[in-house]
Amino acid sequence: MNVTLKDVAERAGVSRSAVSRTFTEGASVSEKTRRKVQKAADELGYRPNALASSLTTGRTKLIGLISNNFHNPIFLEVFDLFTRGLQDRGLRPLLVNLSGETEPESSVQLLRQYSVDGVIVASSTLSPDFARAFRDARMPVVHSFGRFSASPEVHIVGIDNVECGRMAARTLLGRGYRKLAFLGGPESATSTQDRLSGYLEVLSSQPDVTVTHSFASAYSFDAGRVEMTKLLMTDPAEAYFCGDDVLSIGALSAVGSAGLSVPGDIGLIGLNDMEMARWENINLTTIHQPIRQIIDSSIDLVVRMLDEPYGYPETRLFPCRIIERGTLRQAV
Amino acid sequence: MNVTLKDVAERAGVSRSAVSRTFTEGASVSEKTRRKVQKAADELGYRPNALASSLTTGRTKLIGLISNNFHNPIFLEVFDLFTRGLQDRGLRPLLVNLSGETEPESSVQLLRQYSVDGVIVASSTLSPDFARAFRDARMPVVHSFGRFSASPEVHIVGIDNVECGRMAARTLLGRGYRKLAFLGGPESATSTQDRLSGYLEVLSSQPDVTVTHSFASAYSFDAGRVEMTKLLMTDPAEAYFCGDDVLSIGALSAVGSAGLSVPGDIGLIGLNDMEMARWENINLTTIHQPIRQIIDSSIDLVVRMLDEPYGYPETRLFPCRIIERGTLRQAV
DNA sequence: GATCAATTTGCAACCGGTTGCAAAAATATC
DNA sequence: GATATTTTTGCAACCGGTTGCAAATTGATC
Numbered sequence: 215m216n217v218t219l220k221d222v223a224e225r226a227g228v229s230r231s232a233v234s235r236t237f238t239e240g241a242s243v244s245e246k247t248r249r250k251v252q253k254a255a256d257e258l259g260y261r262p263n264a265l266a267s268s269l270t271t272g273r274t275k276l277i278g279l280i281s282n283n284f285h286n287p288i289f290l291e292v293f294d295l296f297t298r299g300l301q302d303r304g305l306r307p308l309l310v311n312l313s314g315e316t317e318p319e320s321s322v323q324l325l326r327q328y329s330v331d332g333v334i335v336a337s338s339t340l341s342p343d344f345a346r347a348f349r350d351a352r353m354p355v356v357h358s359f360g361r362f363s364a365s366p367e368v369h370i371v372g373i374d375n376v377e378c379g380r381m382a383a384r385t386l387l388g389r390g391y392r393k394l395a396f397l398g399g400p401e402s403a404t405s406t407q408d409r410l411s412g413y414l415e416v417l418s419s420q421p422d423v424t425v426t427h428s429f430a431s432a433y434s435f436d437a438g439r440v441e442m443t444k445l446l447m448t449d450p451a452e453a454y455f456c457g458d459d460v461l462s463i464g465a466l467s468a469v470g471s472a473g474l475s476v477p478g479d480i481g482l483i484g485l486n487d488m489e490m491a492r493w494e495n496i497n498l499t500t501i502h503q504p505i506r507q508i509i510d511s512s513i514d515l516v517v518r519m520l521d522e523p524y525g526y527p528e529t530r531l532f533p534c535r536i537i538e539r540g541t542l543r544q545a546v
Numbered sequence: 547m548n549v550t551l552k553d554v555a556e557r558a559g560v561s562r563s564a565v566s567r568t569f570t571e572g573a574s575v576s577e578k579t580r581r582k583v584q585k586a587a588d589e590l591g592y593r594p595n596a597l598a599s600s601l602t603t604g605r606t607k608l609i610g611l612i613s614n615n616f617h618n619p620i621f622l623e624v625f626d627l628f629t630r631g632l633q634d635r636g637l638r639p640l641l642v643n644l645s646g647e648t649e650p651e652s653s654v655q656l657l658r659q660y661s662v663d664g665v666i667v668a669s670s671t672l673s674p675d676f677a678r679a680f681r682d683a684r685m686p687v688v689h690s691f692g693r694f695s696a697s698p699e700v701h702i703v704g705i706d707n708v709e710c711g712r713m714a715a716r717t718l719l720g721r722g723y724r725k726l727a728f729l730g731g732p733e734s735a736t737s738t739q740d741r742l743s744g745y746l747e748v749l750s751s752q753p754d755v756t757v758t759h760s761f762a763s764a765y766s767f768d769a770g771r772v773e774m775t776k777l778l779m780t781d782p783a784e785a786y787f788c789g790d791d792v793l794s795i796g797a798l799s800a801v802g803s804a805g806l807s808v809p810g811d812i813g814l815i816g817l818n819d820m821e822m823a824r825w826e827n828i829n830l831t832t833i834h835q836p837i838r839q840i841i842d843s844s845i846d847l848v849v850r851m852l853d854e855p856y857g858y859p860e861t862r863l864f865p866c867r868i869i870e871r872g873t874l875r876q877a878v
Numbered sequence: 879g880a881t882c883a884a885t886t887t888g889c890a891a892c893c894g895g896t897t898g899c900a901a902a903a904a905t906a907t908c
Numbered sequence: 909g910a911t912a913t914t915t916t917t918g919c920a921a922c923c924g925g926t927t928g929c930a931a932a933t934t935g936a937t938c
Contacts, residue, residue: 284626
């Protein structure tokens with residue numbers, strides 16, 4: 215059916231090994247036979263079968279890219295950057311959509327069956343168990359957007375969510391807001407937990423400041439809108455730190471629907487700085503998360519692990535910064 | 547390193563074939579040996595290597611999912627549905643990001659190297675050459691969101707873009723708009739060409755109606771905004787049919803920034819009905835494209851081709867419908 | 879041109895599975 | 909219990925590659 219090594223070998227009048235070697239980086243072939251083989255291969259349209267060779271080399275160049283986050287538009291940017299970054303390094307992303315799954319077991323099996331060279335867990339809402347399960351199965355794994363830890367069990371690349379919480383708190387204080395709140399994502403997401411804890415850490419020591427918090431059911435527009443609508447019905451805060459941009463945009467919409475204005479009546483600050491945050495009809499003040507750096511760095515780590523699978527797990531954190539737009543009032 | 551067939555066979559005290567057969571649907575094994583093998587396999591944590599078996603069976607259960615559309619949020623929904631749908635049928639998506647590529651050749655080679663069982667081209671902005679190239683390489687292929695043709699060369703699943711253009715035209719006429727325009731995506735996208743042609747077809751026969759058109763450089767917020775900003779500087783139309791929701795949202799933002807109101811000063815109608823279109827701060831009147839049906843149907847087709855690779859190419863079109871929201875004035 | 883070292887080559891075994899075939903075992907028939 | 913039939917089993921070859929090793933070739937040196 216397809217053109218194989220053997221066909222090329224016969225046509226070129228050499229052994230199969232010779233053909234294999236011409237297509238193997240750094241193997242010993244004379245210029246003469248390499249030319250003969252190239253010619254035959256070109257004429258037949260031969261491409262080596264990556265899966266067959268993986269059997270002996272142990273390398274598939276497949277990287278499992280697993281996520282559960284298919285409703286937050288920032289993840290389109292994330293997938294774009296991951297797929298391009300992997301392709302640029304000659305790797306192929308095998309996408310696994312984990313929506314709804316809570317047990318890592320089946321995805322581990324799946325990716326083991328396909329002998330992926332490594333795994334990237336891309337989500338802040340997936341439990342650390344997932345990354346750990348891959349490590350236990352002895353697959354190179356990086357948890358992107360995972361929770362910072364001083365003694366990580368697997369490679370973690372992301373941001374310091376606690377510090378982001380502090381940053382948001384300081385910013386809001388600086389603008390003279392005193393009645394504050396946090397509108398988080400799902401309570402089970404480590405990112406939400408950490409952002410809240412940093413937020414509270416700064417605010418709880420402040421006199422005259424009150425702070426409340428609540429959680430949306432997901433990092434999504436609808437969840438943010440629903441939750442904010444509820445909040446607006448009883449004594450809302452002056453300003454909200456929302457655990458994510460898409461939540462903020464949902465909240466923004468709820469505020470508008472309630473006939474209130476931003477930042478006139480209520481201040482909002484998000485987190486991520488997704489493309490949409492700078493759309494003029496949204497214009498969200500937010501904390502920029504450097505996703506390009508996070509993703510590049512994640513890929514570098516996973517690539518490094520291909521050669522040194524048992525390195526010491528590492529945490530890589532990237533600094534965030536406030537992006538000033540139009541959803542907070544100026545300092546008073 | 548990993549547990550193989552041989553290990554299980556030895557532990558169970560049977561031949562390798564017996565083990566292979568217990569893991570092969572419909573193979574002949576007695577209940578007794580099956581149990582022995584199961585036990586040994588469980589104890590060792592054995593999983594068959596999907597790639598090794600693909601060598602003899604010729605099936606990898608890998609499906610190439612190729613797209614170039616990583617900036618239009620609707621594609622996050624598209625990826626979500628495709629990955630879930632494929633997984634539910636035991637298939638694995640190998641994602642290929644074609645941003646910037648114009649030649650199909652390299653992606654064909656790539657997917658051939660990985661022996662994918664089939665390919666889904668998911669984009670309305672990719673040239674039909676891509677799908678055709680896969681067909682020529684004798685891979686089962688479906689072009690989702692591709693251009694309708696009465697004599698298709700490959701399977702096409704999508705909508706009748708010409709009819710959508712007509713639908714938009716009739717709707718705008720019905721609202722009493724007389725000075726109309728089309729704001730399309732890239733002129734090279736077949737979807738834009740077709741939508742425009744249906745639009746013009748209806749409008750050109752109307753007395754007292756003027757119609758103009760222009761093209762944004764991409765199906766993206768920024769491109770829509772830029773183009774609309776330009777249009778607003780000289781004699782804008784009363785209403786615009788935008789070739790896509792995300793373009794509409796960009797246009798909406800431009801109108802707002804110019805100090806004009808929608809639908810007071812300018813009417814807008816989009817196409818897709820992406821999640822975001824129903825956000826309250828956008829509330830876009832649009833034409834609903836049934837992406838769930840398109841995707842399910844595409845997957846069904848590709849699955850069918852696994853068994854019957856050389857069927858007659860088929861076009862499957864799904865009807866669209868107007869979703870009434872707040873960016874068009876009521877009939878006058 | 880002979881000798882030795884370095885390079886290139888093909889053989890054959892292997893990677894982890896599947897499968898046609900014939901032999902062995904189990905079951906059915908009388 | 910002998911024979912015929914069906915089912916189960918293992919052998920061995922194969923899928924499309926890679927690679928260690930020894931033999932063959934090439935090139936260097938004198």
